[in-house]
Amino acid sequence: MIEMALFFAASCYGLALILDLWRIAQGPTAADRILALDTMVINVIALLVLYGIWRGTAIYFEAAMLIAMVGFVSTVAYCRYLLRGNIIE
Amino acid sequence: MDIIGEILISAALIVSGIFGFVGSFGLVRLRNTLQRLHAPTKATTLGVGGMLVASMIWFYVEKGQFSFHELLITMFLFLTAPITAHFIAKVYMVQHLRGDDLPPSGTGEGWSPYDDAPEDRRTP
Numbered sequence: 001m002i003e004m005a006l007f008f009a010a011s012c013y014g015l016a017l018i019l020d021l022w023r024i025a026q027g028p029t030a031a032d033r034i035l036a037l038d039t040m041v042i043n044v045i046a047l048l049v050l051y052g053i054w055r056g057t058a059i060y061f062e063a064a065m066l067i068a069m070v071g072f073v074s075t076v077a078y079c080r081y082l083l084r085g086n087i088i089e
Numbered sequence: 090m091d092i093i094g095e096i097l098i099s100a101a102l103i104v105s106g107i108f109g110f111v112g113s114f115g116l117v118r119l120r121n122t123l124q125r126l127h128a129p130t131k132a133t134t135l136g137v138g139g140m141l142v143a144s145m146i147w148f149y150v151e152k153g154q155f156s157f158h159e160l161l162i163t164m165f166l167f168l169t170a171p172i173t174a175h176f177i178a179k180v181y182m183v184q185h186l187r188g189d190d191l192p193p194s195g196t197g198e199g200w201s202p203y204d205d206a207p208e209d210r211r212t213p
Contacts, residue, residue, distance in 0.1 A: 012106030016113035
């Protein structure tokens, strides 16, 4: 039963990543693209935790934590560059 | 493995998958940028949250020990999601709205992306 639920969740997040990619390619404004990229980071965190459950190891939590931090910093840096033309003033 | 634990893990995984898909589907489906800002918050809170609950129950059932890394990831995401949304909304405002179109801020000062910061009014 857990294998079927894992397969279902993985396919849901795969479809979600494809939809995010469509929004990145299509998105009329830069804010849409940043938002879709941030959503991709969130989906990849969930996929990493799911892969950790599937393989039965706890080593992927560190990778998920690092990706969460890097995704937040990159989103803030991109927004700040568009707002001020500079990242650290 | 305990059958109750298995049912709980499967339910959390399915709820997480559905909410993750709904978040990205709303990102494609909604019409306006500020409306689209609403949808991925479901993926952030309930999607990742359900996945982490499933992981905690799985490690407790399978290995017999609690793991608290998941709570760390959840707390970090809950802290950073409002800041990200605030910055994205500000980018949209600066690029697409003029300062004259906004209602007055009600504080005697302007809105922050368009006007400078007010003077420091603390009494010495």
